[in-house]
Each structure stands twice: as C-alpha cells, then as structure tokens.
Amino acid sequence: MSSEVQVLVVDDDRDIRELIKTTLLDEGYKVMTAENGADALTILNRVQPDLILLDMRMPIMDGWAFSKAYRQSYPNPVPIVVLTAATDAAQFASQIKADNFLAKPFNLLDLLDMVEHYV
Amino acid sequence: MHNQSKPVGSFQRISRLLMLRIPQSALLRRYGLAVIVVMVAVGLKLILNLVSSSSGASTPFLNLFPAIVVAAWYGGFGPGVFATLLGAIAADFFFLQPTSQLGGLSTEDAINLTIFVLDNLLISLLCHILRQAVTRAQSQVEELFQTDQALRQSEERFRLVQEATPDSFVIQTCLRNAQGQIVDFTWDYINPVTEKAMKTTIENLKGKSVLDIYPTIKTNGLFDTYVKVVETGRPVDMELHYVGEGIDRWFRNVIVKSGDGVAVTSLNITEIKLAEQARTQMLEGERETRRKAEEAQARLGFLAEASRVLNLSLDYKTTLQSVAEFAVPTMADWCTVHILDEKGYPQEIALAHKDPEKIAWARKLQAELADRYPYDPDAPTGLPNVLRTGQPELYPDITDEMLVAAAQDEEQLRLLREIGYSSVMIVPLVARGRVVGALQLVATESGQHFNAQDLELAQELAQREAIAVDNARLYQEAQVAIAARNEFLSIASHELKTPVTSLRGFAQLLIRQLDRQKALDPNRVRPMVETMEKQADKLARLITRLFDLSKLEAGRLVLEPETIDLVQLLGDLVTLVQTTTEKHQLVLHSPPVLEWLVDPLRFEQIIINLVDNAIKYSPNGGLIELSLSTPDRDTVCLMVKDQGLGISPEHRANIFEPFYQAHERGYAGLGMGLYISRQIIELHGGQITVEFPDEGGTCFIISLPRNHSYTLQPITNIDSEKGAQIKDEFRSASASSR
Numbered sequence: 061m062s063s064e065v066q067v068l069v070v071d072d073d074r075d076i077r078e079l080i081k082t083t084l085l086d087e088g089y090k091v092m093t094a095e096n097g098a099d100a101l102t103i104l105n106r107v108q109p110d111l112i113l114l115d116m117r118m119p120i121m122d123g124w125a126f127s128k129a130y131r132q133s134y135p136n137p138v139p140i141v142v143l144t145a146a147t148d149a150a151q152f153a154s155q156i157k158a159d160n161f162l163a164k165p166f167n168l169l170d171l172l173d174m175v176e177h178y179v
Numbered sequence: 180m181h182n183q184s185k186p187v188g189s190f191q192r193i194s195r196l197l198m199l200r201i202p203q204s205a206l207l208r209r210y211g212l213a214v215i216v217v218m219v220a221v222g223l224k225l226i227l228n229l230v231s232s233s234s235g236a237s238t239p240f241l242n243l244f245p246a247i248v249v250a251a252w253y254g255g256f257g258p259g260v261f262a263t264l265l266g267a268i269a270a271d272f273f274f275l276q277p278t279s280q281l282g283g284l285s286t287e288d289a290i291n292l293t294i295f296v297l298d299n300l301l302i303s304l305l306c307h308i309l310r311q312a313v314t315r316a317q318s319q320v321e322e323l324f325q326t327d328q329a330l331r332q333s334e335e336r337f338r339l340v341q342e343a344t345p346d347s348f349v350i351q352t353c354l355r356n357a358q359g360q361i362v363d364f365t366w367d368y369i370n371p372v373t374e375k376a377m378k379t380t381i382e383n384l385k386g387k388s389v390l391d392i393y394p395t396i397k398t399n400g401l402f403d404t405y406v407k408v409v410e411t412g413r414p415v416d417m418e419l420h421y422v423g424e425g426i427d428r429w430f431r432n433v434i435v436k437s438g439d440g441v442a443v444t445s446l447n448i449t450e451i452k453l454a455e456q457a458r459t460q461m462l463e464g465e466r467e468t469r470r471k472a473e474e475a476q477a478r479l480g481f482l483a484e485a486s487r488v489l490n491l492s493l494d495y496k497t498t499l500q501s502v503a504e505f506a507v508p509t510m511a512d513w514c515t516v517h518i519l520d521e522k523g524y525p526q527e528i529a530l531a532h533k534d535p536e537k538i539a540w541a542r543k544l545q546a547e548l549a550d551r552y553p554y555d556p557d558a559p560t561g562l563p564n565v566l567r568t569g570q571p572e573l574y575p576d577i578t579d580e581m582l583v584a585a586a587q588d589e590e591q592l593r594l595l596r597e598i599g600y601s602s603v604m605i606v607p608l609v610a611r612g613r614v615v616g617a618l619q620l621v622a623t624e625s626g627q628h629f630n631a632q633d634l635e636l637a638q639e640l641a642q643r644e645a646i647a648v649d650n651a652r653l654y655q656e657a658q659v660a661i662a663a664r665n666e667f668l669s670i671a672s673h674e675l676k677t678p679v680t681s682l683r684g685f686a687q688l689l690i691r692q693l694d695r696q697k698a699l700d701p702n703r704v705r706p707m708v709e710t711m712e713k714q715a716d717k718l719a720r721l722i723t724r725l726f727d728l729s730k731l732e733a734g735r736l737v738l739e740p741e742t743i744d745l746v747q748l749l750g751d752l753v754t755l756v757q758t759t760t761e762k763h764q765l766v767l768h769s770p771p772v773l774e775w776l777v778d779p780l781r782f783e784q785i786i787i788n789l790v791d792n793a794i795k796y797s798p799n800g801g802l803i804e805l806s807l808s809t810p811d812r813d814t815v816c817l818m819v820k821d822q823g824l825g826i827s828p829e830h831r832a833n834i835f836e837p838f839y840q841a842h843e844r845g846y847a848g849l850g851m852g853l854y855i856s857r858q859i860i861e862l863h864g865g866q867i868t869v870e871f872p873d874e875g876g877t878c879f880i881i882s883l884p885r886n887h888s889y890t891l892q893p894i895t896n897i898d899s900e901k902g903a904q905i906k907d908e909f910r911s912a913s914a915s916s917r
Contacts (some may be wrong), residue, residue: 073677079684086692096798103754117673119798145676147669155529165680168687 065179066090070100070126071115071143076164080113083168084175092163097126104130109138110179116144116152127156137179200310201253209254213262220246221269223593228274239274239288240295247299251306260305267296339417341370347447349373351389352440353409361406363505364389367440388723395423401432405441408434414645417446429453477637481509486643495651502644503531511604511620511627513541517562517646518608518616523614525566533625548594559799560585562617565605569614571641571653573634574603599623604634606641610649618644674721678714685711713759723784728851731858737777740889745773745815748783749805756790762800766788767806775815775883781859788852789819789879796877797823813885820878825871834869863887 067081067089077093084091092107094100112130115122123142131137142153142161148158153161162174201209220242227241243266251259273286284292307842341348351364366384374380377392388902389396398404408415414435429452433444455520488501495518503514505889512533517525527545532538557564565572574581586592602622607614618641622629629637645833685707693699730736746769753765786805793803801822808816826834835857853867860867870878 073681075681075714076677076684078710079681079688083684083688083691086688119795137203142258145673147672164676165683168684 064090066092066109066111067175067179068094068100068103068107068109068112070094070097070112070118070123072096072118073115076115080171083171087172087175089175089179095120097121097123097129100126101129101133104134111138111175112140113143113175114131114140114156114158116142116146123152124156127158131157141174141178187897198313199253200314209258210261212254212259213250216246216249217243217262217265217269220266221273225273239270239291243270243295244299244302248302249308251303252310255310256303256307259306260300263296263299263303267292268298269293339410341372344370345372345446347373347376347445347478348442349445350437350440350442351405352438354388361409362407364440376643384530389705393424395421399423403430404434405443408436408441409439412436418452420452433599478639481636482643485640489643489647490549498647498651499529499533499644502640502647503529506620506640507531508533508625510633512623512625512630513537513621515619515621516608516616516644517566517619519566519614523556528616541604544594544598547592548640552591562605562619565607565617566614569609571604571606571634571638571839573631574600575628575630576602577603601626602628604629604637606634606637608641610650611644615645615648615652617641651760669742671721671725675718678718678721681714682711682718720784720787724851724855727855727859731855736858736860736862738781738889740776740778740863742774742776743779745769745775745782745807745817746771748779749786749807749817752783752786752790753805756787756794758792760800763794763797763802763803764801767805767807769805770809773807773809773815775885776887777863777883778859782861784815785856785859785881787820790855792852793819793821793823793877797821797824799823801876809884815883815885817881817883818878819881820872820876822874822876825875825877826869829870831869835867860888 067084069077069084071077071080071093072095076093076113076131077095080091081091092103092109094103098121099168100112100114101121114123114126121129123144127140130140137164139159140156142149142156142158143164144152144161145164146152149163152158160174162171201212203209224239224242247259247262247266250262254262271284271292275284275292277283288887316728348368349366350368352367353361354363354365356362365386365388368375369381369384374670377384389400396405399419399421400419404415404417407413414433416431417430418431419430421430428447428449431446431448435442449907485502485505487499488505499516499518500800503516506514514531515527516529520526530538530541530545532541554563556567558564560572564570579596582592582595582600586595591908598621600621600623604620606618606620608616608618618637620629620633620637689699689704689707692703726738746767749767749769753767757763757765788803790803792844797803804818804821806818806820810816835853857867860881860883863883865881865883867879867881870880872878
C-alpha cells in the first residue's frame with residue numbers, strides 16, 4: 061500500500077468515523093475525518109484526498125449539499141462512495157452522482173475492497 | 180188468412196159472385212162475355228117468341244137489357260158498348276120488321292132502336308162507374324181490415340215482448356201546468372218486468388205522478404232529458420248511474436217521444452258497469468304498478484349511476500362535483516354539496532347548475548351572500564340547521580313572502596329574489612352516525628316543486644355521497660397514516676442501523692486484528708469494546724423507546740414510582756453524559772438533596788433524552804445547564820437549557836407531537852423522544868414546557884407535583900395477558916401510523 065493514498069471520511073457519528081479510520085489506518089491508508097459537509101470542505105481546502113467516503117444524513121451540511129458544493133469548487137472531483145443507513149442508499153448515490161455506495165451496517169471487507177477499487 | 184177457414188154464408192157467396200171481375204187485360208174474355216150474353220138473351224127471346232108468338236114482337240129488347248148490364252158489370256164499359264151494338268143488330272135482325280134482314284125499319288122502330296142503343300150506352304157507363312166505385316170501396320174495406328189485423332198483431336207482439344223482455348219499459352205522459360210547461364209525468368204504461376220491480380201494477384199507477392215515486396229524476400237530470408225528448412222529438416240513448424229511492428244501479432235508458440210523453444226502455448247494466456269499472460281499476464292499478472316500477476327502476480338507475488360515479492375515484496372533491504353535475508338537471512336546476520371542515524364550517528365542495536353558463540353567476544351570488552351575511556351555525560333553519568341536527572329540510576314551494584321573512588334586509592332580499600327559488604331541499608350527508616356535510620338541491624327556473632318522493636331520492640343520493648366522502652376521507656387518512664408509518668419505519672431503521680454499524684464494524688475489526696496478530700494489544704482493544712458496549716446500550720435504548728411508544732399508544736405504560744434523591748440521579752447522569760462529548764460542558768445547579776416520588780428509570784430516560792437533544796442541536800458546543808429547584812413545597816422544577824440552534828418558531832407548536840422533527844433530517848433521531856417524554860411526565864402528573872431565551876438556545880422546563888396518585892393498572896378490562904398483547908400490537912400498529 062502506498063502511504064500516499066488519502067481517504068476522507070465524512071460522518072456525523074463519532075464511533076463510525078473512529079471505526080473506519082482505525083480500519084483504514086491498519087491497512088496503511090492516510091485518513092482524515094469530518095463531522096459534516098462543512099467540516100469536509102474546510103479540510104479539502106488544505107488536502108486533496110484520493111477518495112471520499114460520504115454519509116448522507118448529517119447536521120449543518122448533509123451529503124447532498126456537500127456534494128453540490130464540492131463539484132462546484134473542484135472541476136476534477138475524486139471518487140465518492142456513499143455510506144448510509146438509509147434504505148434508499150442506491151437512490152441517494154445516484155442523486156449526487158456518487159461512484160458507488162455501501163449500505164450500513166456494512167461488512168468491513170466490503171469497505172476495504174471498495175476503497176482498494178477506487179485508489 | 181184468418182177468415183179463410185170460416186164457413187162462407189150464401190150472402191157472402193152471392194156478393195162474391197157479384198163482385199167477380201174479369202181482369203182489364205183479358206180482352207177476349209171480356210168481349211167474349213158480351214157476345215155470349217147477347218146470344219143467350221137472343222136465344223131466350225127466340226124460345227119465348229115460339230111459346231107466345233103474339234107478345235114477342237112488342238118487346239123486341241126485353242132480354243137484352245140484363246145481358247148488356249151483365250156485360251158492362253163484369254166486362255166493363257167497352258164490352259157493355261159492344262153488347263149494346265150486338266143487341267141492336269140482333270134485335271133489328273130477329274125482332275124488328277122486316278125480320279131476318281138488317282135495315283128497312285119503320286121510323287118508330289128506328290127511333291126505339293136508337294133509344295135502346297143510347298139507353299144501354301148510358302147503362303154501360305153507369306155500370307162501369309158503379310163497378311169501379313164498388314171495387315174501390317171494397318179494396319178500401321179490405322185495406323182497413325188488413326190494417327186492423329196488422330194492428331192487432333202488432334199489439335199482440337208488443338204485449339208478448341213486454342211480457343217476455345227483461346228490460347223495463349214505461350210510458351209516461353206529460354203533466355203540464357197552465358202555461359204549458361211540463362211539471363211532471365204521469366204513469367201511462369209499465370211492462371210486467373217493471374211492475375215486478377216496482378211491486379205494483381199499472382192499474383194502481385195509471386195517472387199518478389212519476390215524481391212522487393221517483394223524485395231523484397229531478398236532480399239527476401233524467402227529468403230534464405225527458406222534457407228535452409218531448410220538446411225536440413229526438414230520441415236519447417244514455418247511461419245513467421241512478422242513486423236514490425234505495426236504488427244504486429247503472430241503467431242504459433233509451434228515451435223516445437211517445438205522444439205527449441216519453442217511452443223509456445231501461446236496461447240494468449250495473450253488472451257490466453261494475454265489471455267494466457273493475458277492469459278499468461285493474462288496468463289503472465296495473466298502469467300505476469308499472470309506473471311505480473318504472474319510477475323505481477329510474478330511481479335505482481339514477482342511484483346506481485350516482486354510486487358508479489361516486490366509486491370512480493377516492494378523490495371525493497372531484498367525485499362530488501361529478502355527482503352534482505349528474506344530479507342536474509335530472510333532479511334540480513342547481514345542486515351544491517358542502518362538506519364540514521375540521522373546524523365544523525361547511526366548505527362548498529361541489530356546485531353544478533343546469534345551465535353551465537350560470538355557474539359563475541351562482542358563485543358570484545353565493546359569494547355576495549356569504550360576504551355580507553356571515554355563516555351563522557346556530558341559524559334555526561337552512562344549511563346550518565341541517566348540519567347541526569342532521570334532519571333534512573324540504574321547502575316544496577318557496578313564496579316571495581318566505582323570502583321577505585328570511586331576508587335580513589332589502590339587499591339580501593334582492594339577492595334572494597335574483598336567485599329565483601321555487602323549491603329547495605337540504606339533505607344531510609351522514610356517515611357512521613356523523614353529519615359530514617349536506618346536499619342542497621334548488622329548483623329555480625324550471626318551476627319544479629319537490630315532494631316527499633324527491634326528498635327520499637335526495638336522501639338516498641346523500642347517503643351514497645356521505646359514504647363516498649367517508650370512504651375517501653378514511654382512504655386519505657389511511658394514506659397519510661401509511662406514509663407516516665413508512666417514514667417512521669425508514670427513520671427507525673436508519674436509527675437502529677447506525678449503532679449496529681459500529682457494533683458489527685468493531686467486532687469485525689477485532690476479529691481481523693486477532694487473525695493478523697494472534698494477540699491483541701489491550702490498550703487498543705479496550706476503547707473498541709467500550710464503544711461496542713455503548714452502541715449496544717444505544718441500540719437497547721432505541722428498542723425500549725420503540726416499545727415504550729407502542730405501550731404509550733396502547734395506554735399500557737405503567738410507572739414504577741419510588742422515592743429517590745433526584746440530585747444523586749442527575750449528578751450521575753451528568754457525569755456519564757459528559758464522557759461522550761468534549762465540545763459541551765454540562766453543569767448541574769441543585770440543592771444538596773431532593774427526594775421525590777418518581778419512576779427512576781423513566782425519569783432518567785427523560786433527562787437523557789433532553790440532554791442528548793441539547794448536545795445534538797448544539798453542534799458548535801457550549802454550556803448545557805441543568806437546574807433543579809422547588810418553587811413551592813409541592814412542586815419540583817427542572818430546567819434543561821442549552822446554547823444550541825433553538826427551534827424555529829414555525830416548528831415550536833409541534834415539537835411534542837409524535838415523530839415530529841423540528842430540525843432538518845440530517846439530525847439523527849426518531850422524532851419520538853419529546854413525545855414520549857411528555858407522555859411520561861404527564862403520567863407523573865406533571866408537565867413539560869419549552870422556552871426560547873432571547874440570547875438563543877432552548878430551555879425545557881419540567882415540573883412535577885409531590886403527591887401524585889399513581890394508577891398502577893391503567894388498563895383493567897383485559898382478561899388475559901395474551902389478549903392484551905394482541906391488542907397492544909394492534910393498537911401500536913394503528914397508533915404509530917397516526
């Protein structure tokens with residue numbers, strides 16, 4: 061694994077952020093986390109990740125708003141994988157033109173496969 | 180002939196012989212007779228001359244006179260003249276000198292012969308005339324005789340007919356006053372049938388007054404008819420229902436003029452008439468039955484069509500409009516349907532007018548009336564009354580006086596008159612015993628007047644409409660409930676999946692690390708397992724909350740109160756929650772000890788919910804203050820105040836409603852926390868209110884009374900635990916869909 065690979069995790073649930081971060085760090089990825097869309101945009105000002113793992117329902121700025129703002133500000137967006145517990149995961153993903161989605165509760169191995177696929 | 184068989188007397192025989200006559204056409208016989216009688220007369224004279232030759236010469240014409248009379252009598256004038264000439268020739272030849280030759284007569288003989296000829300010509304003529312007179316007289320006598328015979332026969336027949344006929348036959352003669360006016364009739368003749376019927380005889384009746392016996396004929400027109408027949412001479416054939424003098428019968432009377440009176444034949448046609456009436460009634464009845472059947476069929480057809488239209492869609496507004504349009508012009512000129520809204524005010528859902536161009540006009544009039552004269556739900560009549568009492572109103576005939584009486588002022592009267600009411604029906608729409616609206620049918624220009632039958636039809640229609648409205652409402656409510664339920668399930672599933680994601684993820688992570696490293700670093704493992712425990716707790720809490728909700732909705736949430744130190748409980752809680760957040764600072768203001776009777780688990784649940792909300796909706800962190808106080812001896816008050824987002828004014832009224840989420844969907848939660856909290860606080864006899872301080876944030880205030888009597892078994896009428904459980908599930912299913 062290249063230590064160059066950066067993954068941005070955006071989720072309002074602290075424990076889930078922690079889970080994904082720990083898992084990906086174990087696999088040798090670089091991980092940044094954000095509580096909501098607004099946080100994520102702040103981080104993106106400093107660092108360009110290779111992949112964004114995005115929760116949809118978040119306070120302050122949700123997945124839809126973030127995706128819109130991100131695509132407006134960045135002409136060459138990185139792949140986005142939607143992570144959501146909502147039953148309409150696939151629909152949400154297509155709404156924001158995400159590259160893929162994973163429904164919560166996801167299998168950790170699936171998550172790792174997904175990340176590997178897009179980096 | 181009746182006298183043919185009688186013996187013929189000698190006089191008659193002679194007279195008949197005398198009266199014989201040779202027909203005028205038998206010329207040979209008539210003239211032959213003349214020749215024969217002359218020859219006989221001459222022969223007899225010649226024989227007489229032989230017997231007394233002396234006397235013969237002096238009476239040369241002796242026998243010839245009778246011969247000529249016979250010839251003229253039987254043969255007529257012609258043969259008489261012929262016999263005269265023959266007799267003259269024979270007398271000249273046989274008896275006048277010189278005999279046995281013609282001519283050569285003496286002057287005296289010639290004169291005698293001439294006188295003879297002239298005498299006999301005269302005799303022939305007289306015989307002829309006499310004979311003709313006798314013949315004429317004879318034939319007249321014969322004729323008279325025959326007439327008499329015919330008359331006798333006719334009388335006989337008449338008598339037979341009158342005796343044998345079942346019809347009544349009477350002859351009555353006019354009784355006139357001094358001015359010649361007919362004032363009465365008298366009995367002249369009644370036939371045996373009539374005698375029998377009147378129980379009298381013509382002998383008794385003859386000459387007596389008809390009106391004395393039958394005064395009714397003066398009133399039922401029969402008397403006038405008699406008079407008319409007498410005066411005009413024209414017969415009348417009429418049917419009459421005679422009621423009077425103990426008679427109640429139908430007669431067919433043929434009245435003809437008879438002398439100065441009338442002859443009346445009466446036939447009793449009562450049975451025929453009754454049969455006819457029965458038949459007519461039967462036909463009438465059949466017609467009526469058929470008319471009713473057809474009407475019923477038309478009504479059913481109408482109602483069936485109405486039902487079909489009503490069932491077309493569950494959008495009752497559209498449906499009622501189509502039914503209203505369908506009801507005009509079949510039932511009325513103008514049709515409106517009002518449905519009561521949530522506030523109990525009628526809203527016009529449908530309006531139809533026979534003349535589509537008048538709809539705008541109708542709306543304008545209605546709007547004008549509604550503007551000026553606000554709806555009065557307590558009005559004694561009309562739509563408000565029907566909606567209030569559920570009783571229909573029918574005004575078969577709306578008069579101008581009624582409008583004047585109903586109008587509040589001239590302007591309203593003008594508008595009411597402009598509508599041009601002729602008849603109105605207002606029928607309530609009743610569904611499941613509740614008035615949901617009203618159907619109004621108005622007749623205007625058609626001039627129709629509604630009757631009880633129309634009202635019945637309108638009620639049938641209204642019943643169907645009410646059911647349609649009710650169905651549609653139930654359907655809409657069900658749709659809303661289903662949508663809310665689906666929404667809730669979707670949120671609940673999201674909320675449940677979030678802790679499961681952590682639990683599963685950390686478990687998998689641990690397994691993965693274990694597989695890789697064969698041994699685990701306790702310092703790494705511990706926070707993971709702690710997180711798992713915390714998430715498992717959260718999951719359990721969510722499930723409890725879902726179950727509480729179901730129990731609350733079923734009214735089966737039972738508190739287990741005990742006296743505890745609220746300060747202790749709140750202190751532990753603040754310490755615990757503080758560990759989950761770094762951004763927020765939790766502070767508790769309280770007296771050192773405060774013991775109160777509460778259900779500790781439920782109370783803790785409420786506070787955790789409030790503090791969780793405070794944290795969740797203060798994403799930027801801040802102070803979260805809990806203040807416990809006793810404003811008076813019997814009340815404890817707890818405030819939970821944050822510096823968070825607050826709640827926008829439009830959402831504030833609804834935050835205690837189930838599944839209501841004041842914030843955007845990004846904030847996790849079921850939207851049932853505050854609802855459950857309020858329910859539990861109310862079970863404690865307390866209340867929860869919310870304030871929004873000017874400096875921002877939210878402040879929830881709970882107050883609990885000291886001496887609340889807790890009912891331990893709120894539901895007592897359930898026999899078995901299982902039954903309760905089933906009901907519980909059923910109720911929670913219906914409740915959560917609300």
